[in-house]
Amino acid sequence: DAKTTQPPSMDCAEGRAANLPCNHSTISGNEYVYWYRQIHSQGPQYIIHGLKNNETNEMASLIITEDRKSSTLILPHATLRDTAVYYCIAPTNFGNEKLTFGTGTRLTIIP
Amino acid sequence: DVKVTQSSRYLVKRTGEKVFLECVQDMDHENMFWYRQDPGLGLRLIYFSYDVKMKEKGDIPEGYSVSREKKERFSLILESASTNQTSMYLCASSLRLAVNTGELFFGEGSRLTVL
Numbered sequence: 001d002a003k004t005t006q007p008p009s010m011d012c013a014e015g016r017a018a019n020l021p022c023n024h025s026t027i028s029g030n031e032y033v034y035w036y037r038q039i040h041s042q043g044p045q046y047i048i049h050g051l052k053n054n055e056t057n058e059m060a061s062l063i064i065t066e067d068r069k070s071s072t073l074i075l076p077h078a079t080l081r082d083t084a085v086y087y088c089i090a091p092t093n094f095g096n097e098k099l100t101f102g103t104g105t106r107l108t109i110i111p
Numbered sequence: 112d113v114k115v116t117q118s119s120r121y122l123v124k125r126t127g128e129k130v131f132l133e134c135v136q137d138m139d140h141e142n143m144f145w146y147r148q149d150p151g152l153g154l155r156l157i158y159f160s161y162d163v164k165m166k167e168k169g170d171i172p173e174g175y176s177v178s179r180e181k182k183e184r185f186s187l188i189l190e191s192a193s194t195n196q197t198s199m200y201l202c203a204s205s206l207r208l209a210v211n212t213g214e215l216f217f218g219e220g221s222r223l224t225v226l
Contacts, residue, residue, distance in 0.1 A: 036215070043115075043201050043217025044154070087153075100170070101146070101154035 002027035002090035009106040018075040020105050022088030025069040031091065033064060035073045036101070037084040044087065044101070047073065083109045114138070115218040117202050123224045130189040132221050134202030143185035144203040144215070145169075145177060154201065160185055192225045199223075 005023040012018040024033060034049040048055055048062045050071070055062045061074040075082050087104040118133035136143065144159040146169075156169030158177040166177050174196060178186040185204075189196055202218040 041220070043203070043220055044215075045217070046214040100156060103151065103153040 002031050004088045004090055004102060006086070006088055006102065006105045008103065009108070011108050011110055012075075012078050014080060014109050014111050015077055018078040018082065018107060018109070020073040020075075020086050020088075020107060021070065022073070023070045024088070024090045027068050027090050033062070033068075033071050034089050034091070035060070035062065036087045036089070037082075038087070038104070039081075039084045047086075078107075078109045080109050080111065083107060115202055115204055115216050117200075117218040117221045119221050120219060121222050121224075123226065124192050125226055126193055128192050128225075130192045130223065130225075132187040132189075132200055132202075132223070134185045134187070134204075134218060135183050136185075136204040136216065137183065138204060138206075138216065139182065140204040140206055140216070141182070142205045143179065144205075145175075145185065145187045146201045146203065147171070147198040148201060148220075149198050157187065192223075194225050197223060197225045 002024045003026055032049050032051050035047040036044040037047055038044040047059050048057055050062045050064050052064060062071060064071045085104040085106050087101050089101060115136045124130050141162055145157045146154040147157055148154050155171050157171055157175050158166055158169050160166045160179040163179055163182050176188045200221045200223060203215050205215045
């Protein structure tokens with residue numbers, strides 16, 4: 001797995017876009033970047049994943065730099081319910097190996 | 112709706128007791144995982160399984176064992192519980208070839224306290 005580095009915590013005002021960075025400078029060509037989040041007292045929840053191109057779904061957008069050494073998860077209009085710990089991971093082969101989650105970024109949405 | 116169900120949300124056990132944590136998934140997933148989560152340490156993988164009767168050690172297997180007799184069920188066993196095993200335990204499952212979906216489905220967690 002590529003090592004990922006995230007800031008330990010961030011704040012964002014309610015209604016603004018939350019931009020969560022992740023550094024994965026050792027990522028190799030076939031390693032996807034995945035994002036999960038964990039709301040207090042619940043299990044982690046899948047958000048989005050991507051390889052090279054930017055991706056968007058109903059929850060978020062994922063911007064991956066051209067050199068793939070970093071990415072940003074964007075929550076376009078953050079709400080209080082988006083307060084959670086966000087994990088960025090880059091496993092070598094998602095389906096066939098263990099996944100390692102770091103400590104993530106604790107995002108707090110401020111009213 | 113897809114579901115991973117953990118048998119107990121909260122448990123309190125005594126040091127030295129044998130503890131079983133059960134996890135069942137209804138998605139016919141091949142892969143199942145057990146993690147523990149502690150403040151400041153994130154999620155750490157204990158054991159995982161690719162198939163029935165198969166198991167692989169994760170990063171912190173000491174003091175734990177697992178059982179996968181049926182595809183849908185993955186049990187975590189603490190042979191002799193100790194206070195340092197007080198933690199939140201999370202079960203998860205995924206398809207073997209999950210590259211296209213990237214989804215790992217988690218249960219709600221079991222908070223174990225060992226006195």
